[in-house]
Structures are given as structure tokens and as C-alpha cells.
Amino acid sequence: MLGLRDYLQIYTGIEIIKWDNQEGIVAMDSQDLPDILAYCLEMKPRPIWLTHVVNDERQLGNDFCLYLILHFPDKDFTLTLVAKGIKDEFPSLSLILPALNWSEREAQDLFGLRAVGHPDPRTLVLHPGWPKNFHPLRKDYKTGKEYKSFKRGPLVFPEMHGEGIFQVPVGPIHAGIIEPGHFRFYVIGEPVLHLEAQLFYTHKGIEKLLEGKSLEEGLLIIERVCGVCAVSHGLAYCEAIEKLANIELPRQVLLWRTILAELERVYNHIGDIGNMCAGVGFALGNANGSQSKENLQRLNLEFFGHRFLRGMVVPGGIKSVPGPKDSQEILNRLMELANDFEDWIPLLLEHDGFRQRAVTTGVLKTESAIDLGVTGPAARASGVAYDWRELHSHLLYPELMVKSVVEHNGDVWARLMVRVKETRESFRFLETLLRKGMQEAGRSSYIMNTFSNKLIPWQGAWGCVESPRGTDVIWLMLDDKGKIYRCRIRSASYANWPAVPLTVPGNIVPDFPLINKSFELCYSCCDR
Amino acid sequence: MWSILLRKLKMGSLTEKHEDSLIPHKSSDLPSNFRKSLQIRHLDCGSCNGCDWEMTALGNSLYDHQHFGIDFVASPRHADLLMCTGPGSTQLVNAAHETYEAMAKPKWVMAVGDCAIDGGVFKGAYASAGGIGKVLPVDIKVPGCPPKPDDMIKALLEFMGRKSVS
Numbered sequence A: 001m002l003g004l005r006d007y008l009q010i011y012t013g014i015e016i017i018k019w020d021n022q023e024g025i026v027a028m029d030s031q032d033l034p035d036i037l038a039y040c041l042e043m044k045p046r047p048i049w050l051t052h053v054v055n056d057e058r059q060l061g062n063d064f065c066l067y068l069i070l071h072f073p074d075k076d077f078t079l080t081l082v083a084k085g086i087k088d089e090f091p092s093l094s095l096i097l098p099a100l101n102w103s104e105r106e107a108q109d110l111f112g113l114r115a116v117g118h119p120d121p122r123t124l125v126l127h128p129g130w131p132k133n134f135h136p137l138r139k140d141y142k143t144g145k146e147y148k149s150f151k152r153g154p155l156v157f158p159e160m161h162g163e164g165i166f167q168v169p170v171g172p173i174h175a176g177i178i179e180p181g182h183f184r185f186y187v188i189g190e191p192v193l194h195l196e197a198q199l200f201y202t203h204k205g206i207e208k209l210l211e212g213k214s215l216e217e218g219l220l221i222i223e224r225v226c227g228v229c230a231v232s233h234g235l236a237y238c239e240a241i242e243k244l245a246n247i248e249l250p251r252q253v254l255l256w257r258t259i260l261a262e263l264e265r266v267y268n269h270i271g272d273i274g275n276m277c278a279g280v281g282f283a284l285g286n287a288n289g290s291q292s293k294e295n296l297q298r299l300n301l302e303f304f305g306h307r308f309l310r311g312m313v314v315p316g317g318i319k320s321v322p323g324p325k326d327s328q329e330i331l332n333r334l335m336e337l338a339n340d341f342e343d344w345i346p347l348l349l350e351h352d353g354f355r356q357r358a359v360t361t362g363v364l365k366t367e368s369a370i371d372l373g374v375t376g377p378a379a380r381a382s383g384v385a386y387d388w389r390e391l392h393s394h395l396l397y398p399e400l401m402v403k404s405v406v407e408h409n410g411d412v413w414a415r416l417m418v419r420v421k422e423t424r425e426s427f428r429f430l431e432t433l434l435r436k437g438m439q440e441a442g443r444s445s446y447i448m449n450t451f452s453n454k455l456i457p458w459q460g461a462w463g464c465v466e467s468p469r470g471t472d473v474i475w476l477m478l479d480d481k482g483k484i485y486r487c488r489i490r491s492a493s494y495a496n497w498p499a500v501p502l503t504v505p506g507n508i509v510p511d512f513p514l515i516n517k518s519f520e521l522c523y524s525c526c527d528r
Numbered sequence B: 001m002w003s004i005l006l007r008k009l010k011m012g013s014l015t016e017k018h019e020d021s022l023i024p025h026k027s028s029d030l031p032s033n034f035r036k037s038l039q040i041r042h043l044d045c046g047s048c049n050g051c052d053w054e055m056t057a058l059g060n061s062l063y064d065h066q067h068f069g070i071d072f073v074a075s076p077r078h079a080d081l082l083m084c085t086g087p088g089s090t091q092l093v094n095a096a097h098e099t100y101e102a103m104a105k106p107k108w109v110m111a112v113g114d115c116a117i118d119g120g121v122f123k124g125a126y127a128s129a130g131g132i133g134k135v136l137p138v139d140i141k142v143p144g145c146p147p148k149p150d151d152m153i154k155a156l157l158e159f160m161g162r163k164s165v166s
Helices: A002-008 A030-042 A098-111 A206-210 A215-222 A227-245 A251-278 A283-304 A324-349 A352-358 A366-371 A412-439 A492-503 A509-519 B002-011 B050-057 B090-102 B114-118 B149-159
Strands: A015-019 A023-028 A048-056 A064-072 A077-086 A089-091 A114-116 A165-170 A182-188 A192-198 A460-467 A470-478 A484-490 B022-024 B038-044 B070-072 B081-085 B108-112 B140-142 B162-164
Touching: A002 A015, A002 A023, A002 A030, A023 A030, A030 A064, A030 A077, A030 A089, A048 A098, A048 A460, A048 A470, A048 A484, A064 A098, A064 A470, A077 A089, A077 A460, A098 A114, A098 A492, A182 A509, A192 A492, A192 A509, A206 A215, A206 A484, A215 A227, A215 A484, A227 A251, A227 A460, A227 A470, A227 B050, A251 A283, A251 A324, A251 A412, A251 A460, A251 A509, A283 A324, A283 B050, A324 A412, A324 B002, A352 A412, A352 A509, A366 A492, A412 A509, A470 A492, A484 A492, A492 A509, B038 B050, B038 B090, B038 B149, B050 B081, B050 B149, B081 B090, B081 B114, B108 B114, B108 B149, B140 B149
Parallel strands: A023 A077, A089 A114, B038 B070, B038 B081, B081 B108, B108 B140
Antiparallel strands: A015 A023, A048 A064, A064 A077, A165 A182, A182 A192, A460 A470, A470 A484, B022 B162
């Protein structure tokens, strides 16, 4: 990474705050950001976008700051580009890295800054209808009862003209037990020409709510950003805190955290496989998937106290660790479920009707996946070998020697196959980890209470975890009282949603539920 | 086909509670013709997805809500009960009202989960109403974060004037 370091030094106003083998933090003028980002993206292998954070640091004398975090996969090196001193506008980077499209529009909405040169003038997070100059993430904006002053305005959609073109509006409330979002299909005959997805109906203002909260209060909220990725979000949050406190964790904690992350992956993947069958009305597959998921969630409840594994991961430790006897029981039950999985999965994979619906449906091209910064099974199904468990050395993943499961067709079937193979892998990892857990007996709980005075204030730290839907990133800054100053949540769904509408044109409207379910994105952690 | 049949034979019936284990409970406010079959519309008002997944779980073979006469319908026009999750996110409030208005009378609203009841952990967020009760008239509350499928089934059966023995 020294070449990059030398290159950066040709810019005046560059300040290298930190540079070691794992991590670099470099401050610069916001006007130099486009050039530097373009240079970084030219490097081989191409770095991965982790998160984009805007922070109001006017109280610290830095005006608004922008943090852009890139990860260089071959060196496992993370570079944070910091642009300080932003007054009311910053140069848009979306044309260089389209993945930043949503983040920049979000910064415009919530901070009232202007991304100069951004191609899409519409608001994103805040729908039309909020009071003028409502920019809740500015520190001087004291939020109160704004929800009472919201008057719904008309949403803006592109117009389309031509013979035989018509629009099919769907949502925000859907026919089923699903989260809300509005989809507008531009259709010519049966095939879809274009799809616009209007999300952020479940936007609650969590990032603002987190500000000023203690770390424990923060954890409760973070675990509820996404109901089914509670472990991943909690882990990413704890990782950020542990970085700020500079603490090393005992091996047992790392081990059980890895087990929890894999348990979450297994129950989600199996549920998602079942749900993909629901997307085509294939009841047999759906029934098997959902009952398998139910059994896994019951196991979660029995041994970890919560069906969604909430409350287990705490900053600096883990709440309770099952003893050897319970571990053996968990292992037995998991192996039974793994055998059951092998029993029913052929019913699905060998079903011609299902296969016909899934193959060549909803293709996400490799280039689009890379440009949009798509992550998780969706990226791996499009030939992007990107799995945070493999790329970054953390938890016990290096010992498990994780290899990204890659498929190349980018269609619904490929996303299904990635999940199927990853489920098998996760069962295997769980077996290894549980056996290790039984051999290396430790305490029954690890809660560290002594790190609060070690927390470094006013410094950003990121935590990153591969959730079942892709990489979740949490960026955290604390104030000098140990309270949250800014917390940015970039969930996998947030990164992946912009890619979904691209995969629909050319398919017919009835294929959309299947395509949507094959991405299996969460609206809640995208909208926050 | 043989493999499916064999699997079915091996597994037997998975559904846990049966119609005959139900006893009449206390008197219900429901008109008698609603007590045997209840049609539900789900409405997500900004939940974290947890309650929604637990509601989806009601349909799996282990709970199987349909054998209690409970079903989820695709349109509010067909629904007797609106099961609401989430604290009532501001940008969805209009749609929530429209959904409620579209239901035929008589109609009821159930607040599912802590944040639907009083905002839960999202209390005080700028784009949330702090409970679905601030948006729609709530008749029944099911606490929990999220409530377990068992709790939901119990609440629904109780609402229908029935009670499960187990």
C-alpha cells in the first residue's frame, strides 16, 4: 500500500492521520476527493466500498465531515478518506462510484448539504411533504413532533411515453406479510420496460435517535434495526466499540460470536430458500423451508434465549455461553437439521417447474454488481467473489478458511444455489466450532465492564460483519461522555436495493415477486 | 413423488394444536359469525421486521393458523382484523389510514409487538408516531419484542372467544 501512500502525498493539504498494515486514515480537501477516489478505484484488485458517512462536526470546529471507507481485498487494508471543512456543498462522487448514489442523496436530505454534480435531483429518504429546511441530522436541529407536520406530497416518477406503454403502481402496502415499499412498473405488453422502486416508508429516524444514547441503550436499538440480522448488526456495533476501547477479546468470545453469526446465517438462508418457493407459489418448498427455519429458531430460543438471537452479543463480550452438555445437544440438533436439509433440498432443485421459473430470471450483470457495490449472496451469484468472512481476518473465520461461494449466471437460480451451498458450509462451520467450544471449556459468560474509561472520544470507528444478506457496516463516533455522537448504519440491504430494479426489465411482472425474494432484502434496515 | 410420500410418512403431522383441543373461552365481543373464522390483513407500520417474520411463522406447518379458521388475506376489503406492527412511521401514516378506511365494518385493529403498542425502542424518533394507537384505533394489544408465534395465536384465539388447552 506504500505506492498509494506516495501518490496521496502529491496533493497539498493531505494529512496522514494513521497508516499501518491494516488501516489508513487520510484527511484531505473535499475538492481532491474525486481524483483520489478515481485513482483508488483503478487499483487491482478493485477496492470495495464499505460505507459513506457525513457527520456534523461543527461543534468540533471541523464543519461538516465526510468519511468514505474503502477496503483493499488483497492486502486486507482499510482506507478511510476524510474530507473536513465542508460548509454547504461537496463534490458528488456518484459518477465515479455509482454505489454512492443513495448515500449522497441521503446526505442532501438529512444534512441539507448539496452534492454538486449529482445526476438525480430527487430526495431519497425524506418523501415530499416534510416542512421546509427539515434536516434532522444537523446537530442544531432539535427534533420534536415533526411527524405531526408531515403532509404527504406527490412522489416524483420519471415519465414515459409511447404507444402501448402503461404503468402498474404497486404498494406501498402489499398483499401478504411483507414490508412496505412502492414499485412502479413501466410495462409494454407483458414484459417490464423499467422499474422504479420508492422505498423509505419505514424510515423512523434511527440514526438521530441513537445520538446521545449510552452504549447499552444503543445496542437495544441497533439489534432492532433489522429483526432478522440482529446478531450481525449487534456484532458490527460491538466491533466498532471494541476498536474505540482498544480491547482484545478472549478466544471463547470470538468462538461463540462466530457460532451466533453462523446460526443466524443458517436460519435466514433456509427461510429465504423456502420464501423463494413462495415467490412462485411452490408450496412444498415453502413448507419445508419454513418448518426447518422454525426448528432452528426454536433451537435459538432454547439455548440462547431468543428466537432471533437478540441480547447475546454485548460490547466487550457475550452474555452467556452454553456448557459442554448443551453444546453437544445443539450440535446433535443441528446435525439432524442438516440431514433434514439434504433430504428436502432435492425436492426443490430437481423440480422442473421451479427450475424453469428461476433460471435466466432477474439477471444481475457482474459489472452492475461491481459498480453498485452489491454485496452478499446477490454479489456472489453474479461472479463477484466477495465474502467479508474471507476478505477480512476477524472472529474465528481465518481458522475456518472460508471461501466465497461463487456462481456466475447472476439469475434467481444462481442466488438460490449460493444460499444452498452456503447453508451447507455454515452447518459444517457450526460443527467445527461447536466441537472446538466443547474442547476449550471456558466460563459461562463474558461481560467486560471495565472498558468505558478507555473509550476514545471524537474518533470514528467502523465495524463490519457478513450478515445473511451481505456486509453490514456500522460507523460510530462517541462524545467525551461515552455517549453516541454519530452512528451510521449501512446495511447490506441498503447497498443492494439500488440493484434490484436493474434486474427486472425484460422479465414479466409476475416474475418480480420471485426476483425480489431471491435478493431477500430487508426494508427496515435500508430505511432505518 | 415416492420420495415426497416417504418423507411425509416419516414425518407424520407436525401441526401442534388441533381443533378438538380447543375449548370455548370467555365471552367474546366478536359477533358470533366471526368466531369461527377470522380474516386478517397485515400492516407493517415501520417495524423492524421481527414481528412480521413471527407472523409469517404462524403459517408454517408447526403452527398452521389455517386450521383455527384464521387466514391472512390479500386485500383490506376482505379483512376483519388489521394486525399492525411497528411504531407508525410517519411516511406510511397516509397509507395506513387508507388501508383502515378500505376495510368493511365491523373491523378491529390489533397492535402487535412493543413498538406498535407504545413505540418501544423507537420512542422519540422524529419520523415515528410512538405507537400505532396514535394513528389507528387499537382494540387488542399483543406485547413482546417480538411476540412469539404462540403469543400471537393465543391472542387471536382469545379474541375469537376460544382457548387452547395445551
